Amino acid sequence: MPRLTIDDLKKMRDQSAGAIALRAGTARAKVTVHMGTCGIAAGAREVMAALLAAIEEQGVTDVMVTTSGCAGLCSREPMATVEVRSQAPVKYVNLTPEKMAQVFQQHVLGGEVVMDAALAAGCETTG
Amino acid sequence: MAFRSHVLVCAGTGCVSCGSFELGAAIEAEIARRDLAGEVQVVRTGCQGFCAEGPVLIVQPDGVFYCGLKKPDVPALVEEHLLKGRPVTKLMYTPPAAPAPVPTLSQIPFFAKQKLVVLRNRGLIDPERIEDYIARDGYAALAKALGEMTPEQIIQEIKLSGLRGRGGGGFPTGVKWATCRQAAVHRGVEPIVVCNADEGDPGAFMDRSIIESDPHAVIEGMIIGARAIGATQGFVYIRHEYPIARERLAKALDQAREYGLLGRGVLGTKLDFDISIVQGAGAFVCGESTALMASLEGKVGEPRAKYIHTVEYGYKNLPTNLNNVETWANVPLIINRGAAWFTSMGTGDVSDNPWNGSSGTKVFSLVGKVNNTGLIEVPMGITLREIIFDIGGGIPRGRAFKAVQTGGPSGGCLPASHLDMPVDFDSLTAAGSMMGSGGMIVMDDQTCMVDVARYFIGFLTEESCGKCIPCREGLRCSLDVLTRISEGKGEEGDVELLEEMGGVMQDACLCALGSSAPNPVISTLRYFRDEYDAHVREHRCPAGVCKALIKYEIDQAKCDGCHACVTACSTGAITGQVKYPHLLNQDLCIKCGACIEACKREAVLRA
Numbered sequence: 001m002p003r004l005t006i007d008d009l010k011k012m013r014d015q016s017a018g019a020i021a022l023r024a025g026t027a028r029a030k031v032t033v034h035m036g037t038c039g040i041a042a043g044a045r046e047v048m049a050a051l052l053a054a055i056e057e058q059g060v061t062d063v064m065v066t067t068s069g070c071a072g073l074c075s076r077e078p079m080a081t082v083e084v085r086s087q088a089p090v091k092y093v094n095l096t097p098e099k100m101a102q103v104f105q106q107h108v109l110g111g112e113v114v115m116d117a118a119l120a121a122g123c124e125t126t127g
Numbered sequence: 128m129a130f131r132s133h134v135l136v137c138a139g140t141g142c143v144s145c146g147s148f149e150l151g152a153a154i155e156a157e158i159a160r161r162d163l164a165g166e167v168q169v170v171r172t173g174c175q176g177f178c179a180e181g182p183v184l185i186v187q188p189d190g191v192f193y194c195g196l197k198k199p200d201v202p203a204l205v206e207e208h209l210l211k212g213r214p215v216t217k218l219m220y221t222p223p224a225a226p227a228p229v230p231t232l233s234q235i236p237f238f239a240k241q242k243l244v245v246l247r248n249r250g251l252i253d254p255e256r257i258e259d260y261i262a263r264d265g266y267a268a269l270a271k272a273l274g275e276m277t278p279e280q281i282i283q284e285i286k287l288s289g290l291r292g293r294g295g296g297g298f299p300t301g302v303k304w305a306t307c308r309q310a311a312v313h314r315g316v317e318p319i320v321v322c323n324a325d326e327g328d329p330g331a332f333m334d335r336s337i338i339e340s341d342p343h344a345v346i347e348g349m350i351i352g353a354r355a356i357g358a359t360q361g362f363v364y365i366r367h368e369y370p371i372a373r374e375r376l377a378k379a380l381d382q383a384r385e386y387g388l389l390g391r392g393v394l395g396t397k398l399d400f401d402i403s404i405v406q407g408a409g410a411f412v413c414g415e416s417t418a419l420m421a422s423l424e425g426k427v428g429e430p431r432a433k434y435i436h437t438v439e440y441g442y443k444n445l446p447t448n449l450n451n452v453e454t455w456a457n458v459p460l461i462i463n464r465g466a467a468w469f470t471s472m473g474t475g476d477v478s479d480n481p482w483n484g485s486s487g488t489k490v491f492s493l494v495g496k497v498n499n500t501g502l503i504e505v506p507m508g509i510t511l512r513e514i515i516f517d518i519g520g521g522i523p524r525g526r527a528f529k530a531v532q533t534g535g536p537s538g539g540c541l542p543a544s545h546l547d548m549p550v551d552f553d554s555l556t557a558a559g560s561m562m563g564s565g566g567m568i569v570m571d572d573q574t575c576m577v578d579v580a581r582y583f584i585g586f587l588t589e590e591s592c593g594k595c596i597p598c599r600e601g602l603r604c605s606l607d608v609l610t611r612i613s614e615g616k617g618e619e620g621d622v623e624l625l626e627e628m629g630g631v632m633q634d635a636c637l638c639a640l641g642s643s644a645p646n647p648v649i650s651t652l653r654y655f656r657d658e659y660d661a662h663v664r665e666h667r668c669p670a671g672v673c674k675a676l677i678k679y680e681i682d683q684a685k686c687d688g689c690h691a692c693v694t695a696c697s698t699g700a701i702t703g704q705v706k707y708p709h710l711l712n713q714d715l716c717i718k719c720g721a722c723i724e725a726c727k728r729e730a731v732l733r734a
Contacts, residue, residue, distance in 0.1 A: 003387025005395035006270040009261065016262035023133045023170075023187045023251050030188075035211045045162075048131075052166060056129050064188045065131035065166075067212030 017061070027064035029108050032081040036070025042077040043096070050097030051080075054104045063108060076119070082107050091119040130168040132209060134158075135185045135250050139174025139339055139502075140332070140371055146198075147171075147182035153198045154184075157205040167209050173340015173375075175250040177237055179500040180220060185250060190231045192238075193218045223498050223520050237499045240518050242472065244488045245456045246504045249340040254375050257382040260343040266388060268459035272351045273396045276462075278308065281355040285458065287466035289477025289486035294323055294414070294451030295534065295563040296639075297552040299481035300458075303438055303448060308356045310439045310446035318446040320349055320358045322455050323419060324365035324372070327411040328535030329586060331566035333490040334452035336502050338365070338372040341456065342379035346402065348455030350393060351462055353400040356448050361402040364419055367409055377404060411536075411590035415638045416441070416449050418592070429592045430638035451564065453490055473507035474551045485551035489565055493519050496526070496571040505550070512546040515569055526571040529670075530654070534563025536583045536590075537643035539650025540576060559650040561643070575672035576655040577662050581609040583647035591640065598641030601632040605648060614675040617663035626652065671733045674718040678734060681722075683708040685730035695725035 004012070033039070033048045048067070055063060071079045076093035082103060083089040090113055092103055103114050136142075136151040148171075155169050177183050180194035191214045193204065200218055207213045219228035220235055229235055243249065252259035260266070272281050286301030311318035322345060326334040338345060349361050365373055380402055383389045391399050405423055412418045413428040416437045422428035423442050441447025461469050470477055475484015485507040491514065494500050498520035505514060511531055515521070522528050530540040533550075539560035541548070548554055552562050570579065588602040605628055608621050629645030636642040652659060661667045668676040681692070681701070686708040693701045693709060700716040703709030711722075723731040 003390075003392070003395070005387075006274050009266055009270055009394065012258070013261050013264065013267065016258050023135065027188065032212065048166070052129060052131060061129070066189060067210065069211050069213045 027085075028062050029082065029084045030064040030066060031104070031108060032066050032068045032083075034069065034071045034077065034079045034081070035067040036074070036077070038070055038074035039077040039079065044078040046097050047078045047080065047095045047100045050100045051104055054101045058109070060109070073119070079119075084108065084111065092117045093119045130166060132167045132189075133187045134167060134169045134209070135172050135175075135187060136169060137173075137175040137181065137183045137250065138171035138371075139178070139336055140369075141174065141178035141501075142181040142183060143371065145181040147184075150182050150184075150196055150198060150201070153201045154205065157201050158209065161205055161210055163205070163209055170253045171255075172250045172252065173248075173254045174336040174502055175340075176241075176246070176336075176502040177220075177499065178502065179498070186214075189214065190233065192220055192231065192235060194220045236517055237501070237503075237520065240505070240509075240513060241503050242488050242506045243504050244460060244472070245337060245344070245453055245490055246340065246502070247460075248344070249336075252341065254340055254342055255378055257343060257379065257386060260341070264463065265343055265459075266347055266394075268462035269347050269350055269354075269388070270394060272354055272462050273394055273398060278355045278357065281351060281462065282308065284466050285355070285461060286481065287478070288461045288469040289466075289473070289475075289481045289484060290454065290457055290461060290469065291481060291485060291552060292451060293453035293457070293489065293564065295537065295561065297485070297562055300450060300454055302481065303450070304352065304355055306436075307438045307446045307448040311357055314446070316445055317360070318356050318358045318448060319442045320352050320356060320361040321419070321423070321442065321447055321449045322349055322361070322363040323414060323416075323449055323451045324363055324369070325407045325414040325419065326366065326369075326452075326564060327409070327414055327590075328564055328566045329583075330492060330494045330568050331535055331564055332492045333502065333565045335369050335372045336492075337452050337456050337490065338369070338376050342372075342376045343383065344456040344459060345376075345452055346379055346383055346389070348450075348458035349402060350388065350398075350400055351458050352448065352450070352455065354398055358448070359399050359401075361400065362405050362423060362442075363402060364405050364407055364413070364423060367406045373404065373406070380404070410592070411586075412592045412638070412640050415640055417638065419449065420447060429594045430640070432637055453565070457487060474549055475553075485553065489550070489562070491565045491567045493567050493569070495532075495567075495569040496522055496574070497569040498523050507551045508549045510547050510549055511541065514550065514567065515546070519569065522569070522571050526573065528569070529572045529574055530570045530576065530579075532560075532568040532570065532579065532647075533566070534561035534646070535566045536587050537561060537639065537646055538563045538566075539646045540570070540579060540654065541650070542654040544654075559653055560646070573670055573672070575613075575668050575670040576651040576658045577609065577613050577668070578670075578672045580647045580651045581606070581613055584609055584644070587640070587644045591644075595635075595637035595641060597632050597635040598637065598644065601628050601636075601641070602644055604628060605645070609648070612659065612662045613668075613673040615662065615666040615673070617659075619663065621663060622652065622656070622659050677718060678713060679711055679716055679718060679720075679722060680732045680734060681709050681711050682730045682732055685728050687728060687730070689727070691725040691727065692722035692731060695721040697721065 078095045080092045183194045207215050221228045282304050290300045291297040407413050410428050413422045418428045418430040420441045437447050470486045473486035477484045490504045532540045584606045588606050593599045688706040698715050700712045
């Protein structure tokens with residue numbers, strides 16, 4: 001490792017800040033891949049892998065990826081929920097790795113909902 | 128590969144002793160078995176603070192806190208939370224008196240009331256990776272100090288921040304730096320910077336935790352200090368008893384050297400500076416500046432008279448700037464965020480005189496009779512009540528609060544009437560205690576204040592170096608008197624004798640160990656004199672602690688003959704047939720109290 005200068009230090013900080021930002025809980029969007037038994041059987045692990053690959057490829061550091069249980073609509077798994085900060089969450093159904101990559105590109109990064117894969121916007125009422 | 132989730136396993140000394148290394152390895156194995164290794168990262172962090180519930184871990188970005196984990200919990204935790212995204216309620220923390228476990232950090236009062244400045248990276252970074260520290264703005268302050276500020280500007284910023292020494296004395300750091308720089312320039316010699324990590328107070332572990340969780344913060348502070356003062360050589364004087372802290376610090380120093388943050392031409396500038404680790408042998412007095420310098424030089428760790436301070440003639444008679452671990456760790460933040468940010472926390476107005484208030488935060492180790500023992504950081508000026516009852520969760524088993532001991536053996540005990548007092552340097556001193564390095568020992572109504580004073584005086588008697596007579600003999604005599612009182616052999620005039628000896632020691636001892644040594648006696652006399660009187664005049668220990676003054680008896684009406692006390696008793700003092708009331712033989716009883724703990728019917732009485 002060469003000895004750093006002040007400029008190198010700043011570059012290094014910018015490169016690695018994203019990974020840590022996720023630990024500190026600051027992100028512009030959150031994607032939840034539903035990982036119930038039904039989801040996993042229908043291919044949710046592959047969908048997750050495609051999502052992580054897309055994030056890696058684009059060098060995006062401030063998108064949070066998480067998992068959750070069955071979303072209740074087992075017949076239309078794999079499903080994912082995309083929440084862009086200060087917008088209503090959108091649920092996607094019947095995802096494939098390719099579809100997931102498209103959702104990431106178009107919705108998470110571009111802000112435009114992928115209509116043909118979307119089930120609905122909003123949340124179920126709870127409580 | 129980017130990770131979607133991070134499992135932050137606490138690897139502070141407390142959790143390590145509860146098996147957190149094995150736990151981390153088990154989680155990693157389970158993650159690999161589930162084929163999640165590319166998605167979930169396991170990070171070992173420094174102390175996360177909640178030592179009472181160890182081993183603990185946090186799953187991010189969800190912010191879910193798990194505690195008291197054991198290896199058999201791991202498969203369910205990985206499958207449910209990390210694979211399926213369902214946090215596992217039964218492994219979460221349940222606050223005392225709460226109806227159900229609470230999942231996230233922000234909902235747990237222990238964490239919610241704290242303000243993390245010095246400990247900002249605890250639980251977030253891997254202390255053994257410099258890249259993690261840099262990602263959290265690490266060494267940015269050093270870049271600023273080297274690239275944009277003159278040494279005078281750095282010293283001025285520290286002065287304006289009102290930062291006062293966190294090792295106990297509360298001396299303004301900026302003033303110390305300026306004096307050291309001046310002395311070096313005046314004499315044309317190179318000054319030395321030293322970090323005091325010789326934390327020896329019973330029950331205190333702030334400095335250890337800071338080094339364990341964020342060693343680079345201390346190193347960065349020291350490099351900035353070296354730049355401001357003009358030093359090329361630095362030392363960290365650390366106790367031999369802190370192996371994890373020392374290893375992490377050594378690793379961090381190696382990384383800093385490799386990256387050009389230490390050595391010749393720091394960050395490509397003209398600054399040359401390096402730091403060596405020196406191990407202390409565990410003598411309490413070596414935390415005192417002149418004794419520490421002697422020990423650094425390889426001599427016996429004894430203090431000298433301080434009409435000339437070490438800041439002018441210290442290590443090898445060079446001007447030596449000594450600051451505590453926590454003080455150094457504050458420096459990068461002040462340079463990065465400015466003095467005004469720092470003074471926005473704390474009490475008093477320090478704009479033209481740092482002695483006028485206490486700015487910033489303070490790290491405390493909260494221990495003793497309190498539910499949430501652990502390591503906390505709070506803004507200066509918070510009340511003792513908030514620390515003990517909100518963050519600390521109150522006294523275990525619903526017992527009454529009696530006193531809190533602050534400042535270690537040099538500090539004092541404060542009673543319940545002081546609970547609403549703000550915690551800062553000057554309020555604590557005015558109340559007869561002191562900030563000290565930040566140990567905080569909570570005591571309940573089963574604590575005898577004479578016994579507490581006797582314990583601390585006993586500790587100091589052992590640790591006194593014996594160089595000056597007031598300390599050596601004053602402590603020995605005080606211990607004799609206190610032991611006499613606790614054995615019920617106290618006489619009228621003993622209390623006055625203690626007060627007189629305390630006064631002489633305060634005036635005549637060579638160093639601060641001796642001059643502050645009477646504090647445990649004087650503060651307990653000030654607030655709990657009636658307890659001393661009960662021991663001396665009535666030969667009674669109101670708290671039921673002093674063994675010579677109590678005896679155990681079995682209430683024949685309440686005892687159901689369950690035999691639990693017979694099993695617990697190690698001397699065979701209790702006899703009796705099962706299902707018939709038992710008897711206690713006073714001649715064999717050593718008054719250990721094991722029977723009272725074992726009895727479920729409160730049939731064992733302490734009188």
